[in-house]
Amino acid sequence: MKGRWFSFLIALLLAMGWxxxxxxxxxxxxxxxxxxxxxxLDPHVATAFASFIVTGxxxxxxxxxxxxxxxxxxxxxxxxxxxxxxxxxxxxxxxxTFHDGxxxxxxxxxxxxxxxxDPKTGSPIASRINLIKDVRATSPTQLxxxxxxxxxxxxxxxxxxxxxxEDYVKAGNxxxxxxxxxxxxxxxxxxxxxYILLERHPRYWRQGRPYLDALRYNIVPDAATRQVGLASxxxxxxxxxxxxxAVTLRNTPNVKLIxxxxxxxxxxxxxxxxxxFDNPRVREALNYALNRxxxxxxxxxxxxxxxxxxxxxxxxxxTSAFPCYNTNPARARELLAQAGYPNxxxxxxxxxxxxxxxxxxxxxxxxxxxxxxxxxxxxVLEQGKFIQEWRNSNFDTFASINGGNADPDGYLFRTFSxxxxxxxxxxxxxxxxxxLNQGRTTVNEEARRPxxxxxxxxxxxxxxxxxxxxxxxxxxxRENVQGFKPIPTRSLIYLxxxxxxx
Amino acid sequence: xxxxxxxxxxxxxxxxxFGVSVLVFLMIRLIPGDAVQIMLGANxxxxxxxxxxxxxxxxxxxxxxxxxxxWLSAALRGDLxxxxxxxxxxxxxxxxxxxxxxxxTFLSLIIAIGLAIPVGVLTxxxxxxSAEYLIRLFSITGVTLPSxxxxxLLIFLVFxxxxxxxxxxxxxxxxxPWGHISRLVLPVITLSLPMLAGLGRVLRSSLLDxxxxxxxxxxxxxxxxxxxVLYKHALRNAMIPLVTVIGIQVGYLFGGAIVVEQxxxxxxxxxxxxxxxNERNYPLIQGAILLVTTAxxxxxxxxxxxxxKLDPRVExx
Numbered sequence: 001m002k003g004r005w006f007s008f009l010i011a012l013l014l015a016m017g018w019x020x021x022x023x024x025x026x027x028x029x030x031x032x033x034x035x036x037x038x039x040x041l042d043p044h045v046a047t048a049f050a051s052f053i054v055t056g057x058x059x060x061x062x063x064x065x066x067x068x069x070x071x072x073x074x075x076x077x078x079x080x081x082x083x084x085x086x087x088x089x090x091x092x093x094x095x096x097t098f099h100d101g102x103x104x105x106x107x108x109x110x111x112x113x114x115x116x117x118d119p120k121t122g123s124p125i126a127s128r129i130n131l132i133k134d135v136r137a138t139s140p141t142q143l144x145x146x147x148x149x150x151x152x153x154x155x156x157x158x159x160x161x162x163x164x165x166e167d168y169v170k171a172g173n174x175x176x177x178x179x180x181x182x183x184x185x186x187x188x189x190x191x192x193x194x195y196i197l198l199e200r201h202p203r204y205w206r207q208g209r210p211y212l213d214a215l216r217y218n219i220v221p222d223a224a225t226r227q228v229g230l231a232s233x234x235x236x237x238x239x240x241x242x243x244x245x246a247v248t249l250r251n252t253p254n255v256k257l258i259x260x261x262x263x264x265x266x267x268x269x270x271x272x273x274x275x276x277f278d279n280p281r282v283r284e285a286l287n288y289a290l291n292r293x294x295x296x297x298x299x300x301x302x303x304x305x306x307x308x309x310x311x312x313x314x315x316x317x318x319t320s321a322f323p324c325y326n327t328n329p330a331r332a333r334e335l336l337a338q339a340g341y342p343n344x345x346x347x348x349x350x351x352x353x354x355x356x357x358x359x360x361x362x363x364x365x366x367x368x369x370x371x372x373x374x375x376x377x378x379x380v381l382e383q384g385k386f387i388q389e390w391r392n393s394n395f396d397t398f399a400s401i402n403g404g405n406a407d408p409d410g411y412l413f414r415t416f417s418x419x420x421x422x423x424x425x426x427x428x429x430x431x432x433x434x435x436l437n438q439g440r441t442t443v444n445e446e447a448r449r450p451x452x453x454x455x456x457x458x459x460x461x462x463x464x465x466x467x468x469x470x471x472x473x474x475x476x477x478r479e480n481v482q483g484f485k486p487i488p489t490r491s492l493i494y495l496x497x498x499x500x501x502x
Numbered sequence: 503x504x505x506x507x508x509x510x511x512x513x514x515x516x517x518x519x520f521g522v523s524v525l526v527f528l529m530i531r532l533i534p535g536d537a538v539q540i541m542l543g544a545n546x547x548x549x550x551x552x553x554x555x556x557x558x559x560x561x562x563x564x565x566x567x568x569x570x571x572x573w574l575s576a577a578l579r580g581d582l583x584x585x586x587x588x589x590x591x592x593x594x595x596x597x598x599x600x601x602x603x604x605x606x607t608f609l610s611l612i613i614a615i616g617l618a619i620p621v622g623v624l625t626x627x628x629x630x631x632s633a634e635y636l637i638r639l640f641s642i643t644g645v646t647l648p649s650x651x652x653x654x655l656l657i658f659l660v661f662x663x664x665x666x667x668x669x670x671x672x673x674x675x676x677x678x679p680w681g682h683i684s685r686l687v688l689p690v691i692t693l694s695l696p697m698l699a700g701l702g703r704v705l706r707s708s709l710l711d712x713x714x715x716x717x718x719x720x721x722x723x724x725x726x727x728x729x730x731v732l733y734k735h736a737l738r739n740a741m742i743p744l745v746t747v748i749g750i751q752v753g754y755l756f757g758g759a760i761v762v763e764q765x766x767x768x769x770x771x772x773x774x775x776x777x778x779x780n781e782r783n784y785p786l787i788q789g790a791i792l793l794v795t796t797a798x799x800x801x802x803x804x805x806x807x808x809x810x811k812l813d814p815r816v817e818x819x
Contacts, residue, residue, distance in 0.1 A: 039541075039587055039781060047542075122542075122552050177588065192588075192598070193769040193777060194672060218671060220767040224654045228661045229670050384535030384782060391539065 024483060024499040029214040033226040033235035037193055037219045040176030043162040044116050044123045049403075049490060053239055054217060056491050057198055058099075059162030059181035062090055062109060062143075063155050067260070067487050067494075069312065069406040071155035075104065075163055075182065076143075085150030085443045090143040096205045098165045099186035106137035111166040113145070113158075127414065127421050128157050131440075150441045152448060153407035184210040184496035193219055204496075211483070211499035230255055236478045236500070240490050242356055246474035247301045254479045259303075260486040262473035263404025265311055266295075266361050268349070268466040270397050273426040276345045277396065280462040285335035287324035287461050289372035290365065295469050299360045303472035308460040310452065311470035312488075315408045317456045324461035332372035344373025347396040354383040355401050361468060362399040393424045404470075406489055408452050409440040416459060425464030432458055511806070515799050522795045523577075523788065527570050530779070530787050537562065537586055537782040560586050573788065582792075583785035592789040595774065600793070602672065603770035606762070607755045609686065610694035615748065617698050622705025622744075623732065626713065637702070644699025649758050653692040653765035660688060672768045689766045693758050697751050704747045709740040741812050749805035753798050 038051040043059055046052060062076040073079075076090040096104040113135045116123045134146040147154070168180050179187045184206070185198035196217040200210055218235060220226045223245050229235040231252045238245075249255055270277040270286070277283055292306030306325065310316045319325045336344060351362040359380055366376045376397070381389065389395050405411045414420045417436050418428040432455065439451040460467070475486055480501040485494040538556050557563045561572065576583060582592035621637060628634045660669050668684050675682040712718065713736055721731045760772030771790060778786040 037777065119552065122556075174589065191769065192595075193773045194767075218767065220670070221773075222654070222765050222767070225657060225670060225765055225767055228657045232661050232665055234668065234670050382535075384533070384540045384780065386535075388535040388539045391542075 024211050024497075025502060026211050026499070027213050028500040029216055030212050030481070030495070030498065030500065031234065031236045032215060032217045033220045033229055033238045034217045035219075035221060035223070035226065038196075041179045041187070041190075042175040043179075044112075044121055044125070044164075044175075047124055049240065052490070053492050054196055054198070055162060055179060056183075056493060057185040057215060057495060058179045058183045058187055059164070060183050061159045061161050061163060063159040064493060065156060065159045065406045065487065065489055065491065067485055069314070069488060071159055071406075074159070075109065076158075079155075081443075086147045088145040088147075088154065090145070092141045092143060093205060094141060096182050097203045098168070098182050099180050099201055100165065100168065101203075102165060102167065104163070104165075104182055105140040106143040107140070108166050109143050109163050110135045110137045111169070112163045113161055115164065115169070116161055125157070125160055128160070128410065150443050152440055152443050152445075153405075153409045156405075156407045156410070159406075185215055188214070195219060206496065210496040212495070215495060230476055230478070233478060236481050237484075238476045239492055241474050241476055243300050243303050243471055243474065244356060246303070246472075246476065249476050256477055256479055258475045258477060258484060258486050260473050261305075261311070261313065261488050262471045262490070263311060263406075263488045264401055264473075264490070265307065265404065265470045266299075266358055266399070266401050266468040268365060268397055268399055268468065269395070269425055270464050270466070271393060271395055271425055272464050273393065274396055276339065276341055276347065277464075279339045281335045281339040282341070282345065283464070283466070284324055284461045285332040285339070285372065286369065286374060287322075287466050288326075288328045288332035288335065289369050289374055290466060290468070291327040291368050292325065292468055293327075294368065295361055295364050298364050299357060300469055300471050303474070304469040307467060307470045309412065309456050309463065309465070309467055310408050311404055311467075312406070312408065315449075315452055317453050321453075321457060322460035327368075329372040332374075336373055341373070344375060346375045346377070349376040349378045349397045349399060350386060350389055350395050351378060351380045351399045352383060352386045352401070353380045354386075357471070358399050358401050365399065365468070390424055393426060403490070404488070408448075408455075409436070412436060412452075412455060412459075413440060415465070416463065423464075427464040429458070432463075511803050515796070515803070518799055519792065519795060523574065523792055524570070526788055526791045527573070527784075528566075530782065530784055531566065533779075533782065535782065537784060540780075540782045541587070573785065577789075577792070582789035585786050586783055587781055592785055595786060596771070596790055596793060599769060599771045599774045602768060603756070603759050603763070603772060606686065606689055606693065606768065606770060607752070607759055609690045610697065610755060611748075611752065613690060614694040614697040614701060614751075617694075618701035618705055618744075619737075621698070621702035622709055622740075623737070625702065625706045626709040629710070641699035641702050644695045645703070647696065649692050649696065650761045650765055652695065653688070653762055656688045656692060657765070670767055672766075685766075685768075689762045689768060692765075693755065693762050696758070697755065700751065701744060701747060705740060705744050708743045709736060712736045712740045715739075738812060742809060745805055745808050745812065749802050752801050756794055756798070 034050065034053065036050040038046070038048060038054060040046060041051055041055055043052065043055040046055065060074050062074060063071040064074040066072050075093055075096060077093040079088055079090045081088055092104065092106045092109065098104060113132070115121055116125055117129065117132065131147050131149050131151045132145060133148045136144055138144050162181060164175070164181060169175060173180070177190065184201055184204050186201045188199045189197040198215045200213050204210065220229060223242065226235065226238055227245060227248060230238055230249065246257055249257065268286070270283055272278050296302060296304045296306060306319055307316055308319060308322055349362065349366070352358055362378055366378050369376055390398060413436050414422045416423060416427055416432055418433050435451055435455045435458065439448055439455065442448045442451060473486060473488060473490065477484065481498060482501050483494070483497040483499050487493065537560060538553060554563070561569060573583065584591055585595055625634050625637050657669060660667050668681055669688050670685070672685060673681045718731060718736055721735050759770060760776055762768070763770045763772040764776065771794070775787065775790045778790065
């Protein structure tokens with residue numbers, strides 16, 4: 001009897017040791033529960049996370065963004081920058097092969113960057129790299145990129161440009177349906193509304209990676225179904241989930257939550273070409289009326305932080321730098337009166353209906369604003385209609401959520417510069433424009449800091465956006481999913497280091 | 503007689519299909535946010551010229567009547583066009599999904615009808631007994647439960663009671679027969695329960711009507727056994743309203759399949775249509791709705807034919 005107990009104990013200890021062992025194990029398929037079906041898998045034209053969580057495994061860039069939001073070498077082994085900051089010379093990693101077996105050359109990279117720049121592609125990242133004047137491969141392993149002006153976020157922007165095979169694209173392959181790159185996983189199969197299957201790239205350049213044999217993105221639209229699926233082990237990994245789902249999964253046995261700060265933030269956008277938000281005092285008053293801490297509690301279940309125009313930890317000014325972040329409905333009324341609205345204002349607020357967090361936040365905001373004389377008529381819109389109104393600047397205000405960028409210029413320039421590509425607010429301010437240009441063309445990081453500190457103060461209280469909350473980014477996984485690290489940009493590059501403990 | 507009836511009904515069918523095709527064509531184009539806007543999403547880089555080029559490529563720059571005529575004339579030749587997102591033929595997209603939904607709805611239909619008959623008979627016979635109250639309570643609950651809620655509840659219940667059960671998603675029968683069936687159980691229950699409850703109630707009340715008729719009393723007084731009275735005389739006549747309701751319910755079944763497919767992550771017609779609407783995939787919506795309408799109209803024709811089988815007095819003219 002005693003002997004049996006003893007061997008049982010040994011077996012138990014062995015089993016525990018097995019699961020706690022930190023040596024990664026090769027093999028296995030990771031069952032991912034994804035909330036939406038991507039509409040296409042061409043990373044040069046995609047705009048949705050549903051596409052990026054898949055293409056991020058298939059493709060790589062010259063650089064990649066790490067968990068501290070710094071660029072580091074990927075397909076480029078190293079680089080040099082000329083004294084004037086206008087010429088970048090990249091040494092391309094050798095021994096990299098595409099999934100079809102062809103070796104990567106500098107020519108493929110030049111082709112990919114030019115594909116993004118080509119207006120015929122219609123790429124949403126084209127304007128991000130509009131300071132690139134010329135790209136050329138000077139040898140199979142050397143790439144030269146010339147700029148028309150120094151551009152501080154250059155290395156970060158290059159991480160977003162997926163490198164494709166020139167031959168493969170020119171052979172007329174449908175890049176939306178049959179992606180092919182150099183990444184750790186190769187595209188295998190896509191059954192619409194069911195799953196997308198990626199298989200291990202056997203000749204991946206990072207030795208011994210990836211550990212997993214395959215990734216299977218199961219498309220499961222219903223949140224409750226994903227929750228039960230993870231609890232029962234049908235799915236092993238739910239990337240980038242809503243805070244409400246995270247709260248319900250918190251105490252589930254054999255399930256762990258993986259967290260980091262999210263770069264995405266909820267916001268109220270104001271149309272400055274319409275009354276009353278053409279008046280900066282009214283915009284300031286709206287900020288005074290908001291109670292961001294309350295939104296964190298009520299909508300984010302405590303998992304978030306109020307922040308200003310920049311949420312990036314390394315660049316963000318503390319909210320104490322913005323006086324209007326001290327909730328004060330009386331001050332808000334006073335400002336409204338000064339702006340000529342002693343009886344308060346009536347206006348519309350459109351809300352993107354596809355995001356639960358935003359819909360919840362809009363309701364709380366409506367209540368808070370009402371206390372200060374802002375009477376918002378809230379209208380929750382289906383995504384297609386919302387995008388149309390947003391694009392055409394057909395709103396008084398809107399509530400939405402924006403993805404963030406690893407460099408401050410990535411978000412601020414397109415949003416707040418006069419005529420910027422996502423400046424749907426029609427905001428135009430010469431001081432802001434000057435600072436934005438200064439910020440992107442100053443390469444030295446210490447010299448950039450004061451510029452962005454100044455910009456944040458300019459924009460926080462009187463800008464066209466009232467920034468609400470930066471949430472905590474949650475992913476949920478079964479306990480035996482090891483080695484994954486989250487990144488605030490929501491990219492899943494560390495699936496290449498992920499393994500399944502037995 | 504029969505032939506002229508069929509010809510007449512076929513003409514009706516064409517008329518209905520034409521009406522539906524016009525309605526669907528116009529309605530999806532009246533939803534705010536057109537295909538091009540949705541396709542671009544948050545992509546604001548595109549120039550007005552690029553936008554125009556994209557519209558032209560999709561044929562959306564033409565006047566709406568021309569668009570309709572182009573589509574209709576191709577559809578009459580059997581060509582439903584191509585999905586504007588995937589570029590694949592619509593017929594191919596639909597054929598991939600249709601069998602899944604057909605299997606789901608037919609299984610639910612068979613189970614609902616198969617169980618509704620004993621439930622209806624028993625409740626009619628056991629009138630005012632406690633068993634009848636129990637079944638009635640069950641059927642009222644069944645009719646009123648929304649299927650998205652019932653589906654989620656079943657998923658949770660099965661997870662608590664039988665954690666090993668594979669109940670989510672879809673695998674083809676050819677790949678894993680047992681996995682295929684085990685994943686169908688919950689969706690079929692979710693879909694058939696409201697229908698079973700509704701049909702059971704209809705059968706009960708029509709059976710009660712019939713059982714009070716003179717010819718039933720005559721049959722009983724002739725000394726026929728209760729079995730024969732029930733099956734040969736009562737049930738057959740009570741079936742007519744039931745068949746009508748089944749015909750209507752099949753339409754609801756397609757609607758319910760959309761919700762059930764969403765909850766259980768099943769890639770059927772419901773998900774296809776829902777996704778197509780969200781993407782404003784015009785040709786795909788048109789093709790799919792046209793197909794579902796055809797099916798619905800044909801089922802109603804079938805119902806009319808079944809009347810004649812059940813009741814020889816019904817004539818077709």
